[in-house]
Amino acid sequence: MERAGAVRAERAIDGDTLALADGRELRLIGIAAPKSTPKGPLHRVAEAARQELDRLAAGRTLTLYSGGRPSDRRQRLLAHAVAEDGTWLQGAMLAAGLARVETFADNRARAAEMLALEATARKERRGIWAEPRFRVLTPEQAERWRDGYHLVEGRVLRVSEEQGRLALEFSPNGRRGFVVAVPVRQRAQFRAAGLDPAGLAGTTLRVRGWIHRRLGPEILASHPEQIERLTQ
Secondary structure (H helix, E strand, C coil): CEEEEEEEEEEEEECCEEEECCCCEEEECEEECCCCCCCCCCHHHHHHHHHHHHHHHCCCEEEEEECECCECCCCCEEEEEEECCCCEHHHHHHHCCCCEEECECCECCCHHHHHHHHHHHHHCCCHHHHCHHHCCECHHHHHHCCCEEEEEEEECCEEEEECCEEEEECCCCHHHCCEEEEEHHHHHHHHHCCCCHHHCCCCEEEEEEEEEECCCEEEECCCHHHEEECCC
């Protein structure tokens, strides 16, 4: 990663976003903390995440490191942040169980470290991992669950190809069941990471991403860090 300057944090807006002293906002790239309205079902854990980030960063100078695209369409800075005492903010939030890993095709830095921290927090049921809303879904549960960002674990039954996409099918219902779609144009990138999509039939995977509806529930995997191989 490249050093991208230093900023002073004023306060935490939520568990992954900071208001800065110069009026800008910093989105901690690579993680997603729970969001909720004051009366929403996730208010307690969302507020816990905001308070923890505020404790870690408010009033402190942060050194920023760019791992990809430097800003989003809302003109927020996108970066990894390290506080004056050496605390890596993304790592601290994941270790506390107050955020999940959410990487992007154009922002994937330190993904392996973040996934390891998340896995430990999940195993120990820290923070959000004690909440039913954040449980890792089976493919069958994913077919019933509402749209949103989820982790899904299951065995790939079949791999098919259509319209420039490789479809990893997790259900006997084929494409009408839970599917992970990988664009064929991205196949070389997945191969380089040891995850050739065409050869994943019979393996058990943990996949993360936004579930949306096509023929059935689907996650679009745009980059290899969205998929963790659990068995060979």
